Amino acid sequence: MDPMALVTQYNLLQNGPPEESKLATYMKRQQNVSPQSTLFQSLSNQSLSKNYSNLDINQSNASMKKAVDKFQASIPVVDFVPRNLVNSLNIPDGSSMYAKDKSQPIQAYQKNVNGTTYFYPPDSNGTNQPNSNIFDDPSGYLSMSSVESPTSSLYAQDDMRRDLLHRNALSIASPDSDQWPDLPENVEDYHDVYPLDIHGHSSKILTYSTSTYRATNSKTGEKCCLKRIHSFHQTITKYTPLIEAWKKINHANIVQLKDVFITKAFNDSSLIFVFNYHPDSESLQTRHFNSNEILNGYNDPFSSDPNAPRPYSHTKNAILRHQHSNGLLSENTLWNYAIQLSGALRAIHGSGLALRGLCLNRVLVTGNLNTRARLRINCVAVMDILLNDMASSNIIGHFQQEDLTDFGKLLLALACRSLIAVHQDNLTTSIDLMARSYSNDIRNLIRYLLSNQRRHITELMPMIGARFYTQLDAAQNHSDSLENELSKEMENGRLFRLLVKLGSINERPEFNLDPAWSETGDRYMLKLFRDYLFHQVTEEGRPWLDMSHIVQTLNKLDSGSADTICLYSRDEKTILVVSYQELKQCLEQSFSEIASVAASDDLVKAE
Numbered sequence: 001m002d003p004m005a006l007v008t009q010y011n012l013l014q015n016g017p018p019e020e021s022k023l024a025t026y027m028k029r030q031q032n033v034s035p036q037s038t039l040f041q042s043l044s045n046q047s048l049s050k051n052y053s054n055l056d057i058n059q060s061n062a063s064m065k066k067a068v069d070k071f072q073a074s075i076p077v078v079d080f081v082p083r084n085l086v087n088s089l090n091i092p093d094g095s096s097m098y099a100k101d102k103s104q105p106i107q108a109y110q111k112n113v114n115g116t117t118y119f120y121p122p123d124s125n126g127t128n129q130p131n132s133n134i135f136d137d138p139s140g141y142l143s144m145s146s147v148e149s150p151t152s153s154l155y156a157q158d159d160m161r162r163d164l165l166h167r168n169a170l171s172i173a174s175p176d177s178d179q180w181p182d183l184p185e186n187v188e189d190y191h192d193v194y195p196l197d198i199h200g201h202s203s204k205i206l207t208y209s210t211s212t213y214r215a216t217n218s219k220t221g222e223k224c225c226l227k228r229i230h231s232f233h234q235t236i237t238k239y240t241p242l243i244e245a246w247k248k249i250n251h252a253n254i255v256q257l258k259d260v261f262i263t264k265a266f267n268d269s270s271l272i273f274v275f276n277y278h279p280d281s282e283s284l285q286t287r288h289f290n291s292n293e294i295l296n297g298y299n300d301p302f303s304s305d306p307n308a309p310r311p312y313s314h315t316k317n318a319i320l321r322h323q324h325s326n327g328l329l330s331e332n333t334l335w336n337y338a339i340q341l342s343g344a345l346r347a348i349h350g351s352g353l354a355l356r357g358l359c360l361n362r363v364l365v366t367g368n369l370n371t372r373a374r375l376r377i378n379c380v381a382v383m384d385i386l387l388n389d390m391a392s393s394n395i396i397g398h399f400q401q402e403d404l405t406d407f408g409k410l411l412l413a414l415a416c417r418s419l420i421a422v423h424q425d426n427l428t429t430s431i432d433l434m435a436r437s438y439s440n441d442i443r444n445l446i447r448y449l450l451s452n453q454r455r456h457i458t459e460l461m462p463m464i465g466a467r468f469y470t471q472l473d474a475a476q477n478h479s480d481s482l483e484n485e486l487s488k489e490m491e492n493g494r495l496f497r498l499l500v501k502l503g504s505i506n507e508r509p510e511f512n513l514d515p516a517w518s519e520t521g522d523r524y525m526l527k528l529f530r531d532y533l534f535h536q537v538t539e540e541g542r543p544w545l546d547m548s549h550i551v552q553t554l555n556k557l558d559s560g561s562a563d564t565i566c567l568y569s570r571d572e573k574t575i576l577v578v579s580y581q582e583l584k585q586c587l588e589q590s591f592s593e594i595a596s597v598a599a600s601d602d603l604v605k606a607e
């Protein structure tokens with residue numbers, strides 16, 4: 001008698017898969033075709049038929065148990081050994097990994113983190129200690145061990161994951177209503193309004209008080225940044241062409257303008273600029289200048305009158321003191337900033353616009369490493385409207401010249417790490433001082449930007465020269481590494497969808513009001529498969545956790561591999577030998593049943 005016939009008969013005694021199910025079809029097929037490469041191949045057909053030919057539908061549980069015991073006794077001893085411990089057990093042949101050498105104890109370190117037990121294989125020097133650096137995730141996502149294991153390559157790098165989680169946490173943070181009682185629930189098409197100003201203070205642009213908020217677009221769900229100009233009492237219709245021109249500028253180094261409108265949501269007439277939201281950004285000023293220096297504009301903190309001329313030695317010493325206390329930026333960082341900002345200005349000037357008022361707190365910086373930081377010019381179009389001087393093409397040329405001077409000052413302030421360095425009287429001293437620490441090339445670039453001659457943004461390109469290629473190379477390498485991380489996460493997303501399907505099918509008591517739905521036929525196989533996937537134990541009865549087993553098994557399921565596995569019922573009375581291909585069909589069939597019922601009630605979206 002074919003061993004599968006036994007499995008079939010025995011299983012039918014238990015539940016009996018429906019005639020039309022995949023399981024029944026599979027079992028029927030197996031009655032006719034002798035299974036290849038299964039655990040049962042080594043069994044003697046004769047002894048099986050001898051032991052089990054008496055099984056019938058009326059057999060008592062006791063005699064059934066006896067029969068199964070005999071059946072199991074006739075199977076060669078197969079002890080379960082976690083695959084990740086196979087190497088440490090020195091089992092030479094991969095195929096014999098389940099035949100454990102009982103003389104070798106299994107050494108696994110166990111640690112409980114937030115109620116989940118993690119098992120670590122012994123490390124190479126035998127200290128058997130886990131890596132104590134468990135990823136500490138503030139947002140309550142699943143804790144992941146950073147233990148080096150074959151599966152660590154399956155996830156995004158720790159630092160990238162931490163950055164992204166932090167940004168996500170910032171994107172979904174909600175305000176404390178006690179601290180912000182006056183925040184409106186909605187500002188026109190935006191909700192979930194959250195203040196971004198440091199310490200909650202509102203700052204000033206010209207004579208206007210301003211505030212900055214993160215908000216969610218109610219139509220698109222996109223996060224965005226609202227710049228609010230308080231008590232604005234003009235119309236903005238005449239600025240429509242200008243606003244449209246700014247909205248069209250889509251550049252990697254400019255925070256894109258999305259919309260401009262006037263609202264009464266704040267109980268005044270506020271002008272709102274809607275920009276793209278870039279979480280975890282700070283201004284260049286916040287990043288590179290210590291708080292002892294006056295934050296708004298390039299003022300001398302040591303003088304009650306910032307316009308008062310200072311003796312050369314006083315200025316020089318003050319700049320040196322700032323350089324010393326703030327620390328010098330690397331030349332690479334300066335070039336990185338110069339290249340990005342020149343790209344942004346080129347796009348703005350090329351569109352016939354001028355930025356007006358480029359300074360350190362109008363440049364947002366995202367990313368931790370200065371040499372890889374991304375700069376974005378913020379608050380475009382704001383000055384145009386607040387200054388209320390619709391620029392003619394002549395005046396725009398003049399404003400563009402001012403942009404280049406402001407750009408030079410910004411780079412000089414960064415090179416000297418001092419805000420007083422760019423006071424008009426201090427420029428020559430500052431350029432001399434920076435030349436001590438930086439190359440002639442960067443000094444010439446700044447001198448060009450600060451000169452009185454007529455300048456053009458495109459003339460910066462020859463000065464940047466081959467550094468542009470270095471920057472391009474770094475950007476492309478970074479993009480490659482991001483793509484690599486993305487492909488890992490894409491794979492994880494694929495496996496996640498499989499798990500969603502499995503989870504939706506297994507043990508659904510309410511389906512069609514039939515409690516047996518998930519316990520019979522195709523669904524029963526999937527239930528046993530779930531146990532095979534997640535609930536295996538070591539021979540001592542401890543949970544066996546091996547991510548590579550889960551990933552590999554799910555991959556085989558997804559690809560519908562022809563490989564077969566043994567599925568045991570929890571009482572070990574039922575043993576099924578099935579291929580991943582069969583399981584995949586069961587999964588798809590069962591899930592589509594659920595999905596069609598869900599869709600007919602319009603309750604759940606299938607995928």
Ligand SMILES: Nc1ncnc2c1ncn2[C@@H]1O[C@H](COP(=O)(O)OP(=O)(O)OP(=O)(O)O)[C@@H](O)[C@H]1O
Pocket residue numbers: 196197198203204205210211212225255275276277278279280281282283286361364378379
């Ligand atoms: N588009 C944005 N995306 C993400 N965060 C932003 C954005 N714009 C501003 N922020 C955050 O909000 C903070 C405050 O921005 P804001 O423009 O009000 O700066 P400020 O220093 O107060 O300048 P101002 O005096 O011009 O108002 C910034 O430091 C930054 O952290």
